[in-house]
Amino acid sequence: MSVDKDEERSWFWRKIGFWFAPVKAGALGPEEWAKVRKMSRTGKNRRTRRLFALLWVPGLAFEIAVSLRMVRLDPWAGLISAAWLTILMGLAVRALRIGFAQVSLEDRALMEYGAEFDALKENQRGEIFQRAVRDGLFGRVNVDEHEAELRLRAQGAAYRLMGPALVVFVAVYWAVCLLGPFEATRSALAVTAVVVTWLAALVLAAPTMIRMWTQPDEPGETAAVAE
Amino acid sequence: MYNRTMSLHNRIAVLRAERKLPRAALASSVGVNPQTIGFLERGDYTPSLELAFKIAEHFGLPVEAVFSPRPFRTLSEQVYELRKREA
Numbered sequence: 178m179s180v181d182k183d184e185e186r187s188w189f190w191r192k193i194g195f196w197f198a199p200v201k202a203g204a205l206g207p208e209e210w211a212k213v214r215k216m217s218r219t220g221k222n223r224r225t226r227r228l229f230a231l232l233w234v235p236g237l238a239f240e241i242a243v244s245l246r247m248v249r250l251d252p253w254a255g256l257i258s259a260a261w262l263t264i265l266m267g268l269a270v271r272a273l274r275i276g277f278a279q280v281s282l283e284d285r286a287l288m289e290y291g292a293e294f295d296a297l298k299e300n301q302r303g304e305i306f307q308r309a310v311r312d313g314l315f316g317r318v319n320v321d322e323h324e325a326e327l328r329l330r331a332q333g334a335a336y337r338l339m340g341p342a343l344v345v346f347v348a349v350y351w352a353v354c355l356l357g358p359f360e361a362t363r364s365a366l367a368v369t370a371v372v373v374t375w376l377a378a379l380v381l382a383a384p385t386m387i388r389m390w391t392q393p394d395e396p397g398e399t400a401a402v403a404e
Numbered sequence: 405m406y407n408r409t410m411s412l413h414n415r416i417a418v419l420r421a422e423r424k425l426p427r428a429a430l431a432s433s434v435g436v437n438p439q440t441i442g443f444l445e446r447g448d449y450t451p452s453l454e455l456a457f458k459i460a461e462h463f464g465l466p467v468e469a470v471f472s473p474r475p476f477r478t479l480s481e482q483v484y485e486l487r488k489r490e491a
Contacts, residue, residue, distance in 0.1 A: 280428075280438050288428035288438065321436040323449050 217282045278318040282309060343377045414471045417445040419463050434458040
């Protein structure tokens with residue numbers, strides 16, 4: 178398909194198909210390249226990432242709502258639905274992680290061909306684009322020290338948020354178990370509340386316990402200084 | 405709460421421009437992602453000692469010529485001062 182046949186392409190090709198098409202010389206027209214580069218730049222800025230982070234909350238609410246509806250139909254269907262939606266979310270999170278480590282098309286052009294993206298031949302642009310899509314789907318994240326530090330910081334922040342949230346959750350769980358209208362099942366519910374409390378305590382104490390296990394012996398003052 | 409906030413100034417961007425060294429080449433030479441070099445240049449990331457030494461070694465300079473806890477004076481100022489001192 179050549180560039181000058183833009184108007185002959187179907188709506189599907191112009192909107193969606195070109196993202197996945199095998200790229201050969203002249204496969205994408207100027208309009209499509211502009212879209213590709215705009216999308217590549219948009220995905221790299223903080224505003225878009227924050228938008229995705231905000232969309233994750235309703236996404237999670239949707240997942241819970243669907244699973245609850247399925248549980249009412251059949252408990253096993255609820256389990257399958259929850260597992261399936263969790264796998265989908267896991268894949269989405271993996272894709273986001275891979276995306277963090279991907280460089281822009283412009284940087285790829287400089288890295289792979291030592292030239293600006295605009296200066297490349299059509300088939301070179303195509304190869305870069307194809308590799309970017311492939312890496313975005315199946316790539317690995319090279320965890321260098323900066324990536325590792327960002328991950329650690331994010332995990333630390335998540336854990337700090339989770340601590341108080343777990344305490345509130347356990348308190349609300351106990352309140353519902355003890356004060357809710359569940360006369361017939363109150364004692365069974367109280368057992369689950371004990372288990373939930375135990376799990377929360379385990380999670381909150383885990384970092385200290387891991388440190389207790391892994392911290393080396395305390396180094397004493399060296400003899401040369403102590404004498 | 406401990407927070408690693410001390411910012412370390414660096415001359416990586418200047419040294420790269422001087423030597424026409426692409427970000428990817430420096431990144432692969434010191435074993436990090438190309439984005440990490442960008443974050444370093446922008447001052448968004450303070451490198452480990454190991455990485456700082458690797459970068460300095462790559463440019464063949466002492467580490468204090470590439471990284472400093474205080475802002476660097478511009479190279480032109482330093483060259484001018486040196487010439488004045490020599491004169």
